[in-house]
Amino acid sequence: MILSVVLASLAVYSWKILGYLVPERFISDRLRGFSDRVTIALLAALVGIQGIAVGNELQLDARIPALVVAGLLLWLKVPYVLVVASAAAVAAGLRFLGF
Amino acid sequence: MARAVVSTSLSVAIATGLYGISFGAIGVAAGLDVLSVMLLSLLMFSGASQFAFVGVVAAGGAPITAIASAWLMGVRNSFYALRMAPEFGPRGLMRFLQAQLTIDESNAVSASQKSAADRRLGFWLTGVGVFIFWNLATLLGALGGNLIGSVEAWGLDAAAAAAFLGLLWPRLRENLALAALGAAVALVSVPFLPAGLPILLAAAVALIPMGRKA
Numbered sequence: 001m002i003l004s005v006v007l008a009s010l011a012v013y014s015w016k017i018l019g020y021l022v023p024e025r026f027i028s029d030r031l032r033g034f035s036d037r038v039t040i041a042l043l044a045a046l047v048g049i050q051g052i053a054v055g056n057e058l059q060l061d062a063r064i065p066a067l068v069v070a071g072l073l074l075w076l077k078v079p080y081v082l083v084v085a086s087a088a089a090v091a092a093g094l095r096f097l098g099f
Numbered sequence: 100m101a102r103a104v105v106s107t108s109l110s111v112a113i114a115t116g117l118y119g120i121s122f123g124a125i126g127v128a129a130g131l132d133v134l135s136v137m138l139l140s141l142l143m144f145s146g147a148s149q150f151a152f153v154g155v156v157a158a159g160g161a162p163i164t165a166i167a168s169a170w171l172m173g174v175r176n177s178f179y180a181l182r183m184a185p186e187f188g189p190r191g192l193m194r195f196l197q198a199q200l201t202i203d204e205s206n207a208v209s210a211s212q213k214s215a216a217d218r219r220l221g222f223w224l225t226g227v228g229v230f231i232f233w234n235l236a237t238l239l240g241a242l243g244g245n246l247i248g249s250v251e252a253w254g255l256d257a258a259a260a261a262a263f264l265g266l267l268w269p270r271l272r273e274n275l276a277l278a279a280l281g282a283a284v285a286l287v288s289v290p291f292l293p294a295g296l297p298i299l300l301a302a303a304v305a306l307i308p309m310g311r312k313a
Contacts, residue, residue, distance in 0.1 A: 001131060001132070001162075002135055002138065004165060004166060005135050005138045006138065006142065007166055008152050008165065008166040008170065009139070009143040011169065011170035011173070012143050012145050012148045012169055012170060012172075013142075013198065013199065014170075015173045015174055015175075015176045015180075016173070016176045016198040016199060016201045017180070017194075017198040018177050019177040019179065019181040019183075019184060019201065020180050020183075020188050020194050020197065020198055024181050024185060027181055030308075035174045035175050035177070035178050036175065036274075037274070037304070037309070038171055038172075038174050038302055040267065040270050040271075040274045040277050040278055040281065041278070041281030041303075041305045042147075042151060042171060042281070042298065042301060042302050043172075043267040043281075044267060044278035044279070044280075044281035044285075045281045045282055045284070045285035045298045045301030045302075046150070046154050046263040046285075047263040047267060047282060048283075048286045049285055049286070049289065049297060049298060050154055050157075050256065050260035050263055051257075052286060053158065053286065053297075055159060056290055056294070057290065058289055062257065063256060063260055066254060066258075066260070067257065067260055067261060070260075070265070071264060074264065074265060074268045079114060081118045081120070081121065083261055083264075083265050084258050084261050084262050084265065085121070086261075087254065087257045088253060088254035088255060088257055088261075090257065091251075091254030091256070091257030091258075092253050092254035092257075093254075095251060095254070096252075
């Protein structure tokens with residue numbers, strides 16, 4: 001696992017250092033747009049997988065109401081750390097009650 | 100003028116750093132040991148990439164899939180670096196340090212300053228501040244998370260989903276269709292692909308020119 005962590009860290013660092021080494025004129029707006037979209041597509045996929053998938057199956061459970069509450073709190077501009085903690089509390093509470 | 104930069108940088112550093120607690124706890128809950136979780140915060144130091152790595156591991160994905168997800172998630176840091184390089188890209192060894200601190204937060208604080216001196220100060224204060232608080236909080240979360248037994252009973256799986264939603268949120272309004280498509284591609288492919296790959300497949304959606312900057 002540590003080897004994977006180090007390799008992944010080097011991979012991420014390669015992007016960071018690349019921006020300081022490559023002259024800006026080589027970067028097109030099209031590439032910039034792609035970079036923005038990759039981030040959004042990946043994050044949305046991770047919300048979906050983490051919220052609905054279990055292994056190779058889709059499963060609707062206490063995570064859904066937790067995500068709804070998180071969305072509501074984000075919309076109300078509640079600080080990030082409270083949003084995450086509230087989602088955990090909602091899911092934990094529902095499961096404690098047997099849902 | 101400089102005083103405003105200092106207080107903005109500090110509040111961003113503390114606020115961002117705090118959610119390192121959730122990263123530490125979620126990382127340990129995903130099955131990583133405390134050392135691996137700490138190395139992610141120290142070496143990778145890019146929140147969304149770290150959560151992506153841990154998310155794939157938690158889903159049972161192969162290491163190479165986790166590495167690829169983290170890597171793809173980090174692409175935007177390149178563009179932050181590009182923006183800053185002409186104005187205050189240092190030479191020599193400092194450049195490698197500046198690169199490591201080039202993340203969402205340091206870029207955002209720097210970009211919102213009016214003078215060149217404040218942009219530079221904002222970058223360094225926020226970058227160093229987030230690094231310190233993020234790593235301290237990760238350690239706290241990882242040690243605390245170790246004491247927790249069941250991930251589900253504490254709602255940590257839901258917390259991880261909310262963590263991604265929170266990172267997505269500021270970008271969501273202008274890119275709703277793209278986000279919906281990304282999530283749909285990932286979910287539809289879940290029954291057919293090994294764990295972690297649906298996330299990478301969703302990244303391919305970014306090849307379609309759509310949304311704000313299309």
